[in-house]
Amino acid sequence: MPILEGEGVTKYFGGLAAVSRVDFHVEQGEIVGLIGPNGAGKTTLFNLISGALTPSAGVIRFQGREITGLKPHRICKMGLARTFQSVKVFPNMxxxxxxxxxxxxxxxxxxxxxxxxxxxxxxxxxxxxxxxxxxxxxxxxxxxxxxxxxxxxxxxxPQLLLLDELMAGLNPTEVGQAMELVARIRDQGITIFMIEHVMKAIMSICDRIIVLHHGVKIAEGTPQEVATSKTVIEVYLGE
Amino acid sequence: MTTVRILEIVIPGLLLGGLYALIAMGLSLQYGVARILNFSHGEFIMLGALTTWTLFTALGVNPFLALAMCGPAAFVIGFFIHRTLYKRLLISSPSPAVFESSSMLASFGLMFVIQNIALLAWGPEIRGYSYLSIPVNLGGALFGANRLVTLGVAIVIGMTFYLFISLTRTGKAIRAAAQDPAAAGLMGVNINSVLALCFGLGAGLASVAGMLISMCYPVHAVMGREYTIIAIIVVVLGGLGSIPGSFIGGFLLGLIGSIVTQIEPGLALVAYYAIFVLLLLIKPTGLMGK
Amino acid sequence: MDIARLDLRKMWTPALLLIALALFATLPLYASRYLVILLTSIAMYVVLTGSWAIFSGPTGYISLAPAAFFGLGIYTSAVLGRTSPLPAVILVAGLASFLVALFVGALTLRLKGIYFAMFTFGLVELIKYFLLWYEVEFTGTRGRFVVVVDNTTIYYVMFIILATLLLTAYLIRRSRFGMALQSIGECEEAAAHIGVNVNLLKTVTFAISAIFIGMAGAIMATRWTYVDPYIAFNPLFSFMPVLMAIFGGIGRFGGPILGAVVFAYLEETLITRFPYYYMLLFGIVLIIAVVYLPNGLVGLAQILQKRISERRHAHTGR
Structure with a gap:
């Protein structure tokens, strides 16, 4: 049983589908990468998983239990934690x-x-x-x-950690340290699902990668498979 | 229902609505663009009303001449207040949300200051004067000429304002600032001047509304808050930040007030607040909001 | 030596509290009638401001609802005062405020920032004008008479309410929930994502803060003897706590209390003789506090203290 899985996950903003019928799964102990051009719906997908947003359609299961539409604090208590793309610390504390x-x-x-x-x-x-x-x-x-x-x-x-662009804005040394940190977290038995733009990092650290484009999943596989996928190359070069 | 009966409800509704629209448009500029929910808005109305009263009764100045004096004066005061007080708050606020809260609180302070200066200057007495209070027959029902003039002026000012915002360069800068102050600043809009301009225009409109109110209703130094509240209700009804929304919302609230008054006079204000509270719960973006 | 100093300080705080408690408890025995009334008024404002700060202080949600709960307490007193003993009236007022606040809190959870302030403000006015209509329509008169209670009793009741409030505020602040409330004010989304049940915490805290305001209203009504909806649901009872808390310093425990004491004293001494000057001063101070003193009087005191100690260090350094 995968630790996290989604079936037909969809989110509309107004008439626009930010995430459209995405199926995904993350296995226990994996590091899975989520990549795609800006506006592909990556953060929206994370928001749907963590409970910040409620899906328009589809089902999300965590450790076999349905979590679709649950409040963030409930999902957190079940063992699913996240970080944010734009840092959200408690500034004055x-x-x-x-x-x-x-x-x-x-x-x-x-x-x-x-x-x-x-x-x-x-x-x-x-x-x-x-x-x-x-x-x-x-x-x-x-x-x-x-x-x-x-x-x-x-x-x-957490059993599962969602990392939203942990390495964005860091210099090469800091990226190296962050990668090491992620590996050590995984070694503690925590599964990791991460959005990342730093390609070197994602290619070397992930077991599997999911590619989103315009809210649709266009590819999935090992870093090697994704890096050589024709559709993925077209999407990135076409930018 | 006879036509006369309908006219007796609709026309007072429109007369009231014109005034509400005028009051709300000023606040809409101040909140929609400058992000200041100005609780001292009604105090500018009160200043306009009492100044007009003083000029008319003491010096015999025609209220419309008073309007030409009060409007620009209130604009300058508003502009100056934004330049000193609110600009400073804007600079020291870490986020727009913090600015909205602290500017609202500062406007409470301004409300107390202006109201009590007026109480010291004019005292708490209720005052009024008679100007253009000639009855006019409209389809069988009688209305004061001063009220009809008020409606006319409100519509003319509303339309002028709408054209100003839609067509002129300054109007475009105001709309740009309302949508995205940061981007507008990058595009070369002098954002601080635009914000101060909007706050000043809001104060000017309030003062003009005050002059019109003084022609039709009794005026006194603590009349302001009632009008502030009406303006806030209309602005929420029309959609925070939408100037056409405020204009239409004003007439809508006037009509609602007129209809409820016909059925059960004691419930008019209850209806206003019920609409306000329900709207905030169900559709806080208002009728014309996104 | 450090240990000795620490022990001394630990002994001082409870000792001071006990002395203060004894002083306030015995005060009506030897103090003038005027002083008792003055202290009651000050205590009332401390209760209003302190209660307001329990919820709005850490979360940053500006509530303009105190007047609603205060009025609710006043009307509880007006309706039940003739038939029920005073302690029961006070407790019912607190309970009624708690329940109404729970309902209002649950309704308004989605409203952020300024919308919450506008809603709570509108709510007070809605209740006021509805009640006014109801009274005129169904009871035939606008106001009601309240059973009179002697000044000393009012004083004691108010101080018991105040002491309970201070204890509650202190316990909340020290607990994990105090820290969680703070985190809601700093970043609500992040708080929810680390397991804080933000909706429940906000609603319950809002309701707890309303208890004391309702109780204060119930006892104050007995001093005024006559109440009507304009008196009971006066929006000034919403504005005053906000302004007093800001003046004293919202973020700190003592700030709202200090602000309330200073302004309540000024009000009592100035308002009868120079009402307009008092409110004018009030407005000016508020503007200055909002613009120049983001942490209020307490923040100002801390800055001054820091400067003085720095200067002292500079001297000894030489």
Whole structure:
């Protein structure tokens, strides 16, 4: 059974289909990439999965249970966490509290504050933000804000993590660090579904890639298959 | 129902509606473009009304001459207020949402300031004067000439304004700023001037409405809030930011008011607020909104 | 030495609280009638402002609904006051406000920013004019008389409400829910995505804050003896808490309380003699606070404190 699957997932904005009858599945332990030109509907698809938007049609299942149209906090508590394309930290709260909130509220059962604080401290260590734990999140650099979002999402103890352009705006060194971080998260047993524009990263790290164009899935396969697919090349060159 | 009976409902509705439309168009500019939900809007109406009253009773100045003086004066005051107060808020606000909240709160402050200056200057007494209050027969029903003139002026100003926004260069800049201030700025629109212009025009329109109100209704220093609220209701009804929407919404609310008054006078204001509250819940973008 | 200082500080806070409590509890025994009435008025504004800040402070949703709950409390008192004992009237007022706020909160969850402010404002006016119509149509008179209660009792009831409010606000602020409310104000979408049930939390907090406003209305009604819809649902009771909280500083625990104390005192001393100057001053201060003091008086105090300590450091550094 796939950890996440979608059947005929569709979203209309007005009369326009941003996502149109997309079928997809993500298997336990995989890193799956989601690529496509700007406006292909990638972030919309993530919003449909995480509950930020409700699909116009179609079914989404997580660990075999239907989650279509559930509220984001319910989906999070089931074990599905995400980061955002445009960083959405809690700007005036200290870095530590950002992560603590995830640890306190993101799990199905209640946890003690002391236990959550321990987890948050460990996660800040994991993403390399221990030194700035008391700094307000808005004062961090972009790359550190992205790390913070990642730590906050991990604090909810997810089975599946959606990463929306984690590497956008980072320099080559930072991209390398981010890739290593993603690999280490996977090694902890967390499945990853990621949108990415940095092709080098996505080709080397993903087990499988799904390509969207104008809201429609046009290709799917290993990085090798996608990179040599005629339709995909046409779409990217045609831009 | 006889034709006279229908006229007795429709014409007062239109007369009231013209005034509402005029009041709301000013607020629509201030909220739709400058993003300021101006709770001191009614205070500019009050200033226009009391100044006209003073000029007429003390110096015998014709109300229409007073209009030519008050309108531009209110425009300048509004322009200046935006240039000092709201521009500063705009610069210090981290996001448009924060600006909308803080500018609304600042306008509360302005409301208290203007209202109490007026109370100090004019006192709380209710005042009025008689000008053009000659009865006119329309299809068997009688109406004051001053009210008909009010409707005429409201329509003329509304149309002029619409043409100004649709046809002139400045009007285009205003529309561009309403849609996307950042992009308009990039296209060479001096965004701060356009916003200040809109706030000033809103104040000017309010003052003109105040002058017209003073011809038909009693005026006093604390009359403003009632009109602010009407303007907010009409602007929401017509769609926040849509100037034609406000114009049509004004007439619509006037008609609704007139019909409800005929059935159960005590419920007119209840109907206004019920519409307002329900609209915000069901279709907050209003009738003409997207 | 550090430990000793810490212990001292730990002992000071409860000791000060106890002294303050004893002072306020025994005050009517020796203070003048005027002072008791003045303190009751100040306490009323602290209750209104503090309750408002429980919800609107962290979430940033500007509620203009306090007048609705205040009026609800006043009318509970007017309707039940003759037949029920005072504690029951106060509790019913609190419960009624809670339930109405729960309903209003659930209705308005989708409304963001300024739409929420407009809705809550419209709601107060809708209730006011509907009630006015109802009273004139069905009871034949506009207003109602309320059973009179002596000033000392009003004082004690108001202070019990105030103490409960402060305790509640403190507990919420210290709990994980206080932090979650803050996160809603900072970024609601992200809060929902890390498991915060934003709708439930917003609604319940809004309803809790309404309890104290309703109770304050119920007890204040007994001081006014006569109420009508214009008095009970006066939008000033919505504006005042917002303005006082902003003046004091919204984001901090003590800010709204400080703002309410300062302005309630000014109002009591100025409004009878110079009403227009008082409201004029009010407007000017509000504008200044919004434009120049985003963190209010408390924020200003913190900046000054920082400057002074920096200067002191500069001196010792030399």
């Amino acid at each position: 200290p870095v530590f509290e950002n992560v603590l909130l995830g640890a306190l509220f993101g799990k199905p059962d209640g946890v003690s504050v002391a236990h959550a604080a321990e987890e948050a401290t460990a996660l800040l260590e994991f993403v390399g933000l221990s030194a700035v734990r008391s700094t307000p999140a808005k004062d961090l650099t972009l790359v550190n804000q992205k790390r913070l979002e990642l730590a906050r999402a991990l604090a909810t103890r």
